[in-house]
Amino acid sequence: MLQQSWTLLGSRYVAEYRVLRVREDRYRFEPSGVEADFVVCDSADWALVVPLTPDDQVVFVRQFRHGVRAVVLEIPGGLIDAGETPEAAAVRELREETGYTAERVHLAGGLIPNPALNNATCHVVLAEGCRPGGNTAFDPLERIDIELRPLQAVPEMIRRGELRHAQAVACFALLEARGLIALDRRAPPA
């Protein structure tokens, strides 16, 4: 079996940042006996939330992302605090980042964003009946713009490359596969 091909020999943290620790895991690959180190970005799980207003608008956010050094269109979300449920983290991040509050939230499932490199699971939450009125609470180093777009525009946003955030794209796909949202799949106008 694939799982038994690898024996974990040891593990050590080599760097620590606000949001993650860099870990080196040493393995022996049993088929050849070769030993090697693998780098892992070790973080808490996070939650991403697809927030829908009563008239089926999605509350997107835009923020500068330091990995790609550019402003990125995505959906609200963030690391889950110790002892917090994914749903509670989604509600909290939604309010902190956008000021919106939700009538109902539903945990749709978990995705693994980068299993080769990252240990984390991304928990996908649908928030319905979202309305403005809460108080945003940006981190000291956060600045976020809100952008409402119709849910039915999402396939076209993906098609045009306007929505390129892989985890956000996968969240919509998971909600659709779970039957929690329905996306119009007619071909776009030529």
Add this chain to the structure above:
Amino acid sequence: MLQQSWTLLGSRYVAEYRVLRVREDRYRFEPSGVEADFVVCDSADWALVVPLTPDDQVVFVRQFRHGVRAVVLEIPGGLIDAGETPEAAAVRELREETGYTAERVHLAGGLIPNPALNNATCHVVLAEGCRPGGNTAFDPLERIDIELRPLQAVPEMIRRGELRHAQAVACFALLEARGLIALDRRAPPA
């Protein structure tokens, strides 16, 4: 504008691994004047390929992933070599990992897997007319199993949590949004 909120002050590499370098970027956040370091996993772009056989089976792969310490179901892919196109990388990785060769490949677009932390773009390639017969070429530390599944089973695989790899899920969503594949969206049996 959000982009102008951040001034890059400096950048240094703090660790180097086979597949990535860990970088610290120092920024000044202009609204407050606060300076802070952000960690970035700096790697080459990669390609992921959705390989379809002539009878619309998807060539999935299973391999042990050190980030999540588990065997993961995903689609073939890997880092793009210097000077290589995404399509060429997709064809090469498909052959190396599965032994399959493709009649036609089509670059569908790019996704950003983790823009907060990673600089890389994931290029999404559709490979059609895939057939076995090439020679696999595993890395010395690679062991990969192949699994053929009908394309029309993909929504159900996502729904059941069998396909949890966010980038793979997003690849199917992008191909569908681009009209390059059509997925049956009838509700699954109760």
